Amino acid sequence: xxxxxxxxxxxxxxxxxxxxxxxxxxxxxxxxxxxxxxxxxxxxxxxxxxxxxxxxxxxxxxxxxxxxxxxxxxxxxxxxxxxxxxxxxxxxxxxxxxxxxxxxxxxxxxxxxxxxxxxxxxxxxxxxxxxxxxxxxxxxxxxxxxxxxxxxxxxxxxxxxxxxxxxxxxxxxx
Amino acid sequence: xxxxxxxxxxxxxxxxxxxxxxxxxxxxxxxxxxxxxxxxxxxxxxxxxxxxxxxxxxxxxxxx
Numbered sequence: 001x002x003x004x005x006x007x008x009x010x011x012x013x014x015x016x017x018x019x020x021x022x023x024x025x026x027x028x029x030x031x032x033x034x035x036x037x038x039x040x041x042x043x044x045x046x047x048x049x050x051x052x053x054x055x056x057x058x059x060x061x062x063x064x065x066x067x068x069x070x071x072x073x074x075x076x077x078x079x080x081x082x083x084x085x086x087x088x089x090x091x092x093x094x095x096x097x098x099x100x101x102x103x104x105x106x107x108x109x110x111x112x113x114x115x116x117x118x119x120x121x122x123x124x125x126x127x128x129x130x131x132x133x134x135x136x137x138x139x140x141x142x143x144x145x146x147x148x149x150x151x152x153x154x155x156x157x158x159x160x161x162x163x164x165x166x167x168x169x170x171x172x173x174x
Numbered sequence: 175x176x177x178x179x180x181x182x183x184x185x186x187x188x189x190x191x192x193x194x195x196x197x198x199x200x201x202x203x204x205x206x207x208x209x210x211x212x213x214x215x216x217x218x219x220x221x222x223x224x225x226x227x228x229x230x231x232x233x234x235x236x237x238x
Binding site: 166 | 215
């Protein structure tokens with residue numbers, strides 16, 4: 001077992017404090033000004049997305065724990081924990097995209113695409129670091145992020161096409 | 175169940191889904207979902223829709 005250094009404990013404690021600070025801040029934030037531009041239906045859908053995201057994380061965690069402990073498969077639980085977060089975020093994003101709850105007045109499609117591009121650049125930088133200097137210990141996380149991004153991109157493109165087609169049908173009906 | 179009354183009222187005002195969505199401060203997809211009967215709007219949104227379209231709640235949402 002690895003030694004738990006004081007620095008690790010301090011970093012962990014600070015992370016927990018930061019999380020608590022964010023949660024308390026979010027709870028007391030003025031709800032009227034913090035809707036992110038979503039309308040009532042989008043808020044409802046985002047709530048459902050959150051539930052499915054949580055279930056995904058729990059499911060992936062449970063499967064990886066079982067695989068490691070019962071089946072003795074070579075599964076790195078630390079990595080799988082982070083992978084489960086990625087997959088949870090993916091399920092949230094996909095549900096929100098297909099239920100038209102992703103893009104709002106404030107968080108427009110353009111902003112999301114810029115964020116995705118920045119994320120791709122970050123992953124490319126991490127992958128380069130792995131190849132050249134082995135900055136990144138485990139490439140599985142970078143690969144998972146890549147897969148998540150590709151799936152999000154494909155779904156975004158597919159949803160845009162479906163929306164355009166649907167809009168044409170609606171206009172023809174009128 | 176489809177809300178054809180909303181669609182008809184919107185067409186009478188010569189508004190697109192996008193126009194109506196902007197007027198009541200929601201997304202176009204939300205208006206589309208209401209018209210298709212996939213989403214039941216809150217009373218606040220119903221009132222906003224009625225005000226913009228110049229009709230009553232009964233005109234839009236009461237089923238005979």
